[in-house]
Amino acid sequence: MSVCTTHTTTSGLIMRLTSAGRIGAVLRNNAGRSNTKLHLTGATYGVRSLTSGTYRVPKAFNEPNLHFEPNSPEREHLAKALKTLRSQLPKQVPAIGGRDAKVDSSKPLTPTHLPAEHAKTFSEYGSASEADVKRSIETALAAKQEWQDMPFHDRASIFLRAAELVTGKYRFELLAATMLGQGKNAWQAEIDAAAELADFFRYNVSFAQEIYDKQPTVNSPGHHGRTDWRPLEGFVYAVSPFNFTAIGGNLVSAPALMGNVVIWKPAPMTAYASQLVHNILLEAGLPEGVIQLVNGDAPTITKAVYDHPEFSALSFIGSSDVFRELYAKAAQGVGEKKYRDLPRMVGETSGKNFHLVHPSADIAEAARHTIRAAYEYAGQKCSACSRIYLPESQAQLFFSEMKKELARVKVGPPEDFTAFTGPVIDRKAFERVSKAIDAANADPRLETIVGGTYDGSVGYYISPTLYATTDDAHPIFDTEFFGPLLAAHVYPDAGFDAVLAQIDRQGGGFALTGNIFANDQRAIRKAENRLRYAAGNFYVNCKITAAVIGQQTFGGSRASGTCDKAGSVGLLQRFVAPRTLKEEYNKMGDVLYPSNY
Incomplete structure (x- = not known):
């Protein structure tokens, strides 16, 4: 047997290759490249894994708020972004989001209006048919294996990059969309669509690191236990409300970061702001299909989701009554043995x-x-x-x-x-x-x-x-x-x-x-x-x-929800299915107990 083992300490990688017989291997260990190619008797394989304990994600921090005081540069930038967005209204939003998504002009679009000026149309969004939703689910599931196999720090990098896009390149565009579309003033839009959205992306990465770090600390001699923090086997259905642009970003980033794929149904009034968030994630490197943004009639979308056997979780923020209905509908599907999994119900709803x-x-x-x-x-x-x-x-x-x-x-x-x-x-x-x-x-x-x-x-x-x-x-x-x-x-x-x-x-x-x-x-x-x-x-x-x-x-x-605590490890843990592994190194030697003699 010939064994080729290479350790690359500079890039934090370990490549290990074992094969019987003759192996020809070419290793290119260039720090910063995303892949190392190994050529084995005519076949090419991409091998890249993270060394346990050698890489830590950056420490999360809260994004500082801009104050928009009179004559401040940020106030001037925001006023310009608002003027630009107004000149482009109504914004058209496709039924299904994506890097190259286009509005289908042959189908009717649903208008939304400025809350502050209801005679003015803000956006017009397409509505997905049941067949469209089913295709989106299959697209997401087709992307699942490659996404969950991607090393954690690569997935983390995408969301950390997105946080920088949110607070830099797209900050004022996001604020303008949130202000006009959802009726927020500058301060409320800033703490939502810029600061809190970036905070969710950054802190979720840190919370995920905490989860992956949780491993057994006690092992008997000759034994070893490990935890494999698997994503859920199917897909997650995320339903976000109108009042926070950041909430949509959190509802999709929390499960996706853990290796899940997501069907995202935003509230109609956030169709355009949600499209911006989705496009930012794609620009940050999120693979197509991992998060499928679907606009349209809620009952139509929900029916297609709830009819699918690989529906594994609901991540919901909105009305308590609607969450009860969705909870009951999922329970009915469970009773009918419709789903492979017992779907997780994650919800934050109303308050008095x-x-x-x-x-x-x-x-x-x-x-x-x-x-x-x-x-x-x-x-x-x-x-x-x-x-x-x-x-x-x-x-x-x-x-x-x-x-x-x-x-x-x-x-x-x-x-x-x-x-x-x-x-x-x-x-x-x-x-x-x-x-x-x-x-x-x-x-x-x-x-x-x-x-x-x-x-x-x-x-x-x-x-x-x-x-x-x-x-x-x-x-x-x-x-x-x-x-x-x-x-x-x-x-x-x-x-x-x-x-x-x-x-x-x-x-x-x-x-x-x-x-x-x-x-x-x-x-x-x-x-x-x-x-x-x-x-x-x-x-x-x-x-x-x-x-x-x-x-x-x-x-x-x-009645306010399942208390899974957004902004914590607890929420992300709802989107994993831990697998316990145990390995023995010693030999049993005898089938009988000592007391049997």
Whole structure:
């Protein structure tokens, strides 16, 4: 037997080749080249593997935010990008994404409109047929083997390269698309489509490294155990919402980084922004087919996915009711033995999130945090504050501070840099929230503290609104509006323990985010303990829309989702199927136990 073994320490590679008989091998070990070719008796093989423990991915970091202050260079760049994008509207988006994807002009396109100017068409997207979706699934599965066999650090490099494209070359283009298409102002678009998207790409790489590093540390003499962190055997179905461009990037990057292939169905209002993200990934080196971007009718796409035997996981962010439907549909397929795997259900959904103010709190600070949490991006965050509990002794001071601060808040279009908050996303959302405001304005149990008005003549604008009540059973504390509508319950100072029980009981069954404002440490400790299951993210003297990738993981339970925690190792572990391996080096010698003699 002839053995050829080559170690290349400079490039961190080990090439090992063993064969019986005569072997002719030519090794070209040029650091920086992606492949080393080995020629074996007429056949050519690409062999490249990573030496365990010799390569570490770069340490992740949070992307610094641009501030867009008056006369700043970034403000000028963004204004130019907004002007350019407006001149190109409507943007046409193909039904199926891809490097060379084209819009099929022979088929009807579905328009989306600017939330701030609903007479203006923002995008027109194609709709995939059921047959189109099935072809996309087969395309993804055809790309799966090569993708999962690619060394981890090569996969990681693609997403790290994408992070640089997001924060550099395409930053202002992404911000403009998010601002016009989703109605965000410059600050909200920046923390979403630039910073958080890049953070997800960078931190997911670090989380993946943590997973791959998890190996058994204890072995008996003569034995060796290992873990093979396999991707799921089939494909992942990712469904992303309208309110964060970054969420779509995370829903697809987390499973793809672990070697999975993904069918991605974005919300219609993000069709263009999602196409930009997909194109960035392709430019960064993602092989065609690994992530298949599919636009169109949700039931049509879901039917094709759920009918396929290799459906292995759902990665979903959106409405709790929709997630329940998708969960139940998957369970039905499991009962019918439709799938090879038991599909993983990964979901983060709705919230009816709370601020709790203790009598010892800094009231002015609590008011400022509450305005940010309740009204930034018109309350359209799953983490947004929509109910607040105020002590009777501090309620009027709190309301006074809210009125004073809200008098400085401007509601306006995203292109107006002085606007603090903008429109809700579309007519359906506008009608839902305005109907709730009409009902609240006519309700004698509710006192209007501020707002209670709306104007849909040009854009879908709703004023930041705050109602107060002493009715601790009012249904407003259990109904999710997903808009700039906040309800306050004023409780007796002596009833702090009772209000903790009330907070836990209310909230429509959701348990996503919550907090306490207090300077009494005993009250803080009591709230943390009593509200342990009332929120998956609990904050102390901080607004509840405050999670930062790599610093605070995000996700809730109860009806708010499966609590897999975006921005953590936990989420990525849902997309692997670990295989345990054991190898013995010694000989058994005897089939009988010592006690058998």
